[in-house]
Amino acid sequence: MSTTPNVSLQVYDRDGTPMPPSVSRERLVDLVRSAYARGGKHLDRDVVDLELAEIADKAACSLLRDRWNDDFPIAAYTELLSAVAAVRAVLGFAPTPTAREVHEWAENLGKQMAEEIDGLVSPCFIQFVNGPYKGAVLSVPARTPAMGPANTLTLPIAWGDTEQPGRGEAQYERIPIPDEGLWLYRLIHEAPEGSRPHITLPDRQDGV
Secondary structure, three states, X not given: OOOOOOOOOOEEOOOOOEEOOOOOHHHHHHHHHHHHHHOXXXXXXXXXXXHHHHHHHHHHHHHHHHOXXXXXXXXXXXXXXXXHHHHHHHHOOOOOOOHHHHHHHHHHHHHHHHHOOOOOOEEEEEEEOOOOOOOOEEEEEXXXXXXXXXXXXXXXXXXXXXXXXXXXXXXXXXXXXXXXXXXXXXXXXXXXXXXXXXXXXXOOOOOO
């Protein structure tokens, strides 16, 4: 049995208060870059933030597209979104949504649209054919299925990174004839380069 003493790596303040370990963001970012390098992709330090944001964007839109398929394993999107959100929190980057928050955002959007319609509403499905929300499928209200949903939709978008964030809106118009019951929307005006969905997060306290 080893008699080597267990030397603690804990550092203490002068008054005996334990001090948390200090690790620079640069070191943490380099660890992320090393993981990407193992997969054959080289990332400069200044693009790690954008890379992770784009992964969250793709996963969120894919989740909104595929969650309607009973046989599709959406657990992969759920775990990926949580993992990216966790890594970004450790690195001190702006937060990206988890799968639960993506679902909440979509549900709240439908509720807001329903409030703008007098009387009873019927659900219908829409999909975005281009732009930041390309591929996403949402359930939104309409006065009747035959009338379809709103002619135009304005959705929040973001671009840039934590240090230089950009915020704006993307305007979509409905294509008049549905495709097998799915109402399609296309951009009215080009969105800024690098735009992605801005799925806003609810105000929540950090913790477990």
